[in-house]
Amino acid sequence: DTEVTQTPKHLVMGMTNKKSLKCEQHMGHRAMYWYKQKAKKPPELMFVYSYEKLSINESVPSRFSPECPNSSLLNLHLHALQPEDSALYLCASSPPLKRGDTDTQYFGPGTRLTVL
Amino acid sequence: GENVEQHPSTLSVQEGDSAVIKCTYSDSASNYFPWYKQELGKGSQLIIDIRSNVGEKKDQRIAVTLNKTAKHFSLHITETQPEDSAVYFCAAEKPRSTLGRLYFGRGTQLTVWP
Numbered sequence: 001d002t003e004v005t006q007t008p009k010h011l012v013m014g015m016t017n018k019k020s021l022k023c024e025q026h027m028g029h030r031a032m033y034w035y036k037q038k039a040k041k042p043p044e045l046m047f048v049y050s051y052e053k054l055s056i057n058e059s060v061p062s063r064f065s066p067e068c069p070n071s072s073l074l075n076l077h078l079h080a081l082q083p084e085d086s087a088l089y090l091c092a093s094s095p096p097l098k099r100g101d102t103d104t105q106y107f108g109p110g111t112r113l114t115v116l
Numbered sequence: 117g118e119n120v121e122q123h124p125s126t127l128s129v130q131e132g133d134s135a136v137i138k139c140t141y142s143d144s145a146s147n148y149f150p151w152y153k154q155e156l157g158k159g160s161q162l163i164i165d166i167r168s169n170v171g172e173k174k175d176q177r178i179a180v181t182l183n184k185t186a187k188h189f190s191l192h193i194t195e196t197q198p199e200d201s202a203v204y205f206c207a208a209e210k211p212r213s214t215l216g217r218l219y220f221g222r223g224t225q226l227t228v229w230p
Contacts, residue, residue: 006159042205042220043160056217090159104150105218110159 003027004108006091012114015081021111023074023091032074033105034066035090043090043107049074081115088112118143120208122221130229135196137224139206140188146208149189150218151180154203163204164191196228 004025013019023032031050035043048056049068063085065077074091092105119142129135139149147168152160166173166180166189173180177196182189193200206221 040203040223040225042223043218045217048217088157088159103148104162104165106162107152107160112157 004091004093004106006089006108006111008111009109010112010114012116013078013081014116015083017081018077018079020078021076021089021091021113023076023093023108024072025093025106025108026072027093027106028071028095029093029106030071030096031094031103032068033092033094034074034076035092035107037088037090037110047076078113081113083115086113086115118146118208118210118219120206120219120221122206122224124224125222126225126227128227128229129196131196131198133196135191135193135200135226135228137191137204137206137226138188139190139208139221140186141208141219142187143208143210144184144187145210146219147211148209149180149182150207150209151191152205152207154205154223156202160205193226196226198228198230201226201228 007022033048034046037043045058046060047066052068063080067075088110090110091108094103094105122139150165151163153163154160164178164180166182177194179192203223203225205223207218209218
């Protein structure tokens with residue numbers, strides 16, 4: 001099973017709303033990622049969690065707040081977003097990290113977010 | 117960092133023909149090169165990957181070749197079918213000194229005409 005699931009598939013929200021994106025994997029992966037993808041562009045890394053701890057924050061605005069409550073779940077809390085934040089938000093996971101090694105990242109289908 | 121260049125940005129082929137997408141990378145420390153397929157409105161699906169200890173890998177109609185000396189790798193799709201139409205992204209990753217970080221190319225829109 002190499003499945004990463006994401007909910008919801010689509011989300012429309014106003015600039016004053018608070019919403020959350022959810023990502024789940026049951027592959028025993030210990031690294032989980034959030035990416036943002038605009039149309040016709042490659043995915044851009046936002047956050048990386050390793051063993052439920054935030055390891056990388058790519059200078060993402062604080063209106064995006066990640067959370068990793070356990071090794072299988074990754075959330076992205078959204079608050080006071082701007083229309084330019086509209087994009088496809090992708091979650092990915094990869095096997096336990098080892099120094100000096102590389103591992104495959106498996107992507108979820110994404111959440112299509114529209115901010116009005 | 118790492119800089120991944122991908123060409124062409126668009127590619128149109130007739131069904132049954134072959135398609136080739138090429139990527140170059142800048143950092144010789146990169147040693148893992150996955151290819152992702154993204155259909156319209158969907159997330160990225162890993163279709164094939166290669167590590168720097170091999171020069172070629174094949175999976176049915178899809179193959180990837182790697183030239184470490186020249187720092188380029190290519191995706192080859194033979195006997196293309198309309199369902200191969202999608203955006204394809206190449207990526208490069210360095211060994212994890214800290215955490216895995218994929219550096220993506222800008223994508224190739226492949227259209228296969230029936």
